[in-house]
Amino acid sequence: METRRALFAYLAYLLIGIVTSALLVALSQPIQRLFAPISGGVHSPRFWLAIAISVIAWGALFGLLHRLPSRAKKRLIVIVTFVSGLFWVLEFFLPAHSAVLFFWRPAHGNPFTPLKQPVGYALQVIAGFTFFLASLNLMRLHAGHLARLRAGWYNSLAFFVAFFAMAAFGLWAYYDGKNPVAIRWNTWLFTDMYVPLTGTMFSVTAFYMATAAFRAFRIRTAEAGVMMLAAVVVMVGQVPLGMWFTSSLPLQGPASNLRIEVIANWLLGVVNSAALRGVLFGLLVGGLAMSLRMWLNLERGAFFDQET
C-alpha cells in the first residue's frame, strides 16, 4: 500500500517535472534574456532598477515561503529538488543533437543545454543571498560577544575592524581602480596581510606532518610494520641519496627491478594506484546512490512518511 502510494507520488512529481521542463523549453528565450548581464553595468539606471525589483521580488517570495506551514514547505522542497534534478538528468542524458527528438529546434540541438547558463546564474543569485545570511550570522555572534564583553571580546572587535576595512577598501579599489590611496590600502590589507597570514597557516602543516608521522610510524602491529617499510622505501626512493644506495645495480634487465627508485615507483604507481582506484570506484557508486536518494527524497523517507 505504502509502495503504491509512493509510486503515485513519483508519477505526480514526474508529471510536474515534465510540465516544468516543457515550460522551461518554451520560455527558453525570455529566461535567457532575464538572466543576461545588463549592458552599462553600475552606470546604467536599468542596473539599479533591476536590483531593486529583484530584492523586492525575492523578499516577497521568501516572505511567502516563510509563512507556509512546515508540511507544505517540505513538500515544496521535494518537488523543487525533483524538478531541478530532472533538468540536469534530461540535459545530460538526452543527446546534444537529434533530428528525431528535437525536430522543431533550428539545429536540432538539445533544448536544455542553452538553459545551463541561466540556471547557473540563478544558483549564483541564491548563493548571494546565503552569503548575506552567513555574514549576518557572523556579525550577530561577534556583536553578542562585544555587547556582553565576554572573554576574548577584543577578537570580536578585530573581526569587525577587519571585516569593514577589507570590504570598504576592496569595493573602493574595485570601483575606483585608478585611485592610488584605494589601491595602496587594498594591496596592504590583502596582498601584504591576508596572503602572508594564509601562507603561515599552510606552513604549519609541515610541523604537524612530522608529529603525525612520528606517531603513525611507531611499529606496534604487523600492518604498521608493513606501512613503515613501504613509507621508508618510497621516501628513500624519491631522494638522490637514497637512489645512490642501489646505483651499482644495472639500469636494464631483471636486476634493475631491485633499484630502490624502481621499487618506490612500483609501490606508488601499481599498489597505491590500484588501491586508490578501488576506493574511487566505491566512492563513485556510493555518490550515485546518495544522489539518487536525494533526488527521489529517499534519504529522509518523506515519500513513506518516515523521518530518519
Next chain:
Amino acid sequence: MEHANWFALLLVVGCSATIVTTILRARSGKELFIRRIPGLSAMDEAVGRATEMGRPMLFVTGLGGVDVISLQALAVAQYVGRMAAKYGSRLIVPVVDPMVMTIAREVTRDAWRAEGREDAYRPDDVRFLSGEQFPYAAGVIGLMNREKVASTFFFGYFYGEALLLSESGFEVGAVQVAATPATTQIPFFLMSCDYTVIGDEYYAATAYLTREPNLLGSLVGQDLAKAAIVGLIVLGTVLAMIQGKEHLLMKWLGG
C-alpha cells in the same frame, strides 16, 4: 563528457534500477546484513564521552559547497545532533560555505526538534567562519582550543587543512572520527584520528547509523552495482588480452 553516450546512460540507469529495486525489497521487510564499521560504531562512544565530560562536540563539514558529499555529512550531523539533544550535549558546527550554513542550521534544528528539545537548541552553534580555506582552518582550530571540545567529527571533503584540523584536535585530547571521500587526505586522517572511515563507507554512514530500510536497501544496491562494474573491468581486461587495445567493450564505451 558534455552529454552521455548510450553506454553511460545504460550504466547509470542499470545501477539506479538496481539501487531502487533493493530499496523496495528492503522496504518489504527483507533482512539485510551490514558488516561492522568500527569508525561509525565509535560515534556513539564519542558522543558519550562528550556528555560525560560536559564538554561540547565539534562537527566539521569540510570545504565542500552544496553537493552530495556535504549533504551526506549533514545527514550524519543530524544523527550526532539527535544524540547530542538526547543527552543534553552541545554540538558546534563550523561551516565554510554560506549555503551549507543555512542547511546545517535547518538540519540541526530538526535534530533537536525530533528529540523534543527545541528549547535547548542554540542556533549560533552553527557558525559561518570564513569562505576561505586557511582562515576557516584557523577559526576551527581556535574553536577547538577555546571550547576544549571532547569529540570531533570530520565528515566531508577536505584539502590541505585536514592535517591542521586533526592534529589540533589530537592536541586538545578529543576523540576524533573522520570520514572523507578525498583520497589524498585519508592518510592524514589515518595518522591523527582515532577512527577513520574510508572509501564508500562514507556513503554508508547514514544507513549504518539509522538502520533505516530505505538506506540499507540502497547500500546493498550499490554493492551489487559495484559487483557489476568489477565484472565489466574483468571482461575489459580479458577482451584487451584477446583483441588488443581496440577491443569490443572499448568501442561500445565510445573510447
